[in-house]
Amino acid sequence: GENVEQHPSTLSVQEGDSAVIKCTYSDSASNYFPWYKQELGKRPQLIIDIRSNVGEKKDQRIAVTLNKTAKHFSLHITETQPEDSAVYFCAASGGSNYKLTFGKGTLLTVNP
Amino acid sequence: EAGVVQSPRYKIIEKKQPVAFWCNPISGHNTLYWYLQNLGQGPELLIRYENEEAVDDSQLPKDRFSAERLKGVDSTLKIQPAELGDSAVYLCASSLDHGDEQFFGPGTRLTVL
Numbered sequence: 001g002e003n004v005e006q007h008p009s010t011l012s013v014q015e016g017d018s019a020v021i022k023c024t025y026s027d028s029a030s031n032y033f034p035w036y037k038q039e040l041g042k043r044p045q046l047i048i049d050i051r052s053n054v055g056e057k058k059d060q061r062i063a064v065t066l067n068k069t070a071k072h073f074s075l076h077i078t079e080t081q082p083e084d085s086a087v088y089f090c091a092a093s094g095g096s097n098y099k100l101t102f103g104k105g106t107l108l109t110v111n112p
Numbered sequence: 113e114a115g116v117v118q119s120p121r122y123k124i125i126e127k128k129q130p131v132a133f134w135c136n137p138i139s140g141h142n143t144l145y146w147y148l149q150n151l152g153q154g155p156e157l158l159i160r161y162e163n164e165e166a167v168d169d170s171q172l173p174k175d176r177f178s179a180e181r182l183k184g185v186d187s188t189l190k191i192q193p194a195e196l197g198d199s200a201v202y203l204c205a206s207s208l209d210h211g212d213e214q215f216f217g218p219g220t221r222l223t224v225l
Binding site for chain 2: 042045
C-alpha cells in the first residue's frame with residue numbers, strides 16, 4: 001500500500017519568514033495530493049491540493065509543488081503569520097482504491 | 113451550508129463497554145469515510161462508503177468494530193467491546209464522490225478507562 005513520509009515533524013519560524021514542509025510517497029499510481037491544516041482540537045481543513053497533471057499550484061501565500069518522477073511534493077507558506085501555527089498534514093491517494101494516506105504531520109509554530 | 117456533523121463530541125467509557133459514534137455528511141455527498149486519529153498522528157482510514165456500500169473496510173478491526181450506512185446518508189460506527197487502545201479521535205469525512213475533496217467533521221474524542 002501507499003506510504004507517505006513527512007518532514008520535518010516540527011518547524012519553528014519567525015513571523016514573516018517562509019516555511020517549507022516536504023513529503024514523499026511510495027505508490028507511483030497516486031495522483032491526488034492534498035494538504036490539511038489542523039488546529040488543536042479542531043477538524044482537519046483542506047488548504048490546498050494538487051493533482052498529478054500539474055507541477056505547481058499557488059493560492060495567495062500558499063503553494064504546493066509536485067515532482068512525480070521523484071515522488072515528492074512540498075508545501076510552501078510565505079510571509080508566515082502567527083495564525084498559521086497549526087499541524088499540517090500531507091496526504092496522497094490514487095490508483096484503484098482512492099484511499100487517502102496521510103503523513104504523520106508537521107507542527108508549525110510561527111513566533112511573533 | 114452545514115458541514116459534516118458528528119456526535120457525541122466526547123465520550124468516556126470503561127473498557128469492555130460498547131460505544132457508538134454518529135455522522136451526518138454534507139448533503140449530496142455520496143462518499144463517507146471513517147478515520148481514526150491517534151495523538152500526534154495523521155488520520156488513518158477505517159472504512160469508506162460509496163452510498164450505502166462499504167467499498168473499503170480492509171483497515172476496520174472487524175472483531176470489535178462495525179459500521180453501517182443504511183440509507184446512504186448518515187452513518188454509525190460501533191465498537192464492542194472497547195479496549196484501552198481504542199482511545200483516540202474518530203473522524204468522519206465526506207466527499208461528493210471518491211477522489212474529490214474530503215470534508216472532515218469535528219470528530220469524537222473517545223477515552224477508554
